[in-house]
Amino acid sequence: QVQLQESGPGLVKPSQTLSLTCTVSGGSISSASYYWSWIRQPAGKGLEWIGRIYTSGSTNYNPSLKSRVTVSLDTSKNQFSLNLSSVTAADTAVYYCAREDFSAWCLDHWGQGTLVTVSS
């Protein structure tokens, strides 16, 4: 059974870079069948897709965040990561990592989520 677990600082200062890692177990991040995605949910709001990466290193980003987002892959550790630069209070949210099956175009496994607060 595939499991995903987010990790990283729970508090980030304004203007700094938010960095999170998702560790995948029970499956290989090098599989050709999946994308690896980041999604977030600000308090009281809906889900917002941030971006994704494929095993080849190819990425796609939400246009509204594209200038500040980088998603990367570390196949040796079976992990993928999110960097979001120049954060503000509006980036305070629960951040989820997820696996996307691109044959069915759905997010079939999710991490539990991690709360990141942007505050000085």
Place this chain on the structure above:
Amino acid sequence: QSALTQPASVSGSPGQSITISCTGTSSDVGTYNLVSWYQHHPGKAPKLMIYEVSKRPSGVSNRFSGSKSGNTASLTIFGLQAEDEADYYCCPYAGRSTVEFGGGTKLTVL
């Protein structure tokens, strides 16, 4: 603001059935049979309930059913149970380079 329209809230009594709609466009819901639905209990990981409009992943109750007509996809829950109270999000295929969620619907079991 999502371009995919879901009702903000729906409610029903235990044992009843409810339907949550997800209205998109001819560029997403209307063209592709690739709509997924997610159940999200606060503080937990979202869970895939329906994919490819009407397919259920292993382990998902057959009380959950998906369908589509034109530019609108629907999730129907039969025989409502207290544990179904959650937020529900639709997510239709909207192109190879993006993922978009509906605004979400809060289901209250009365």
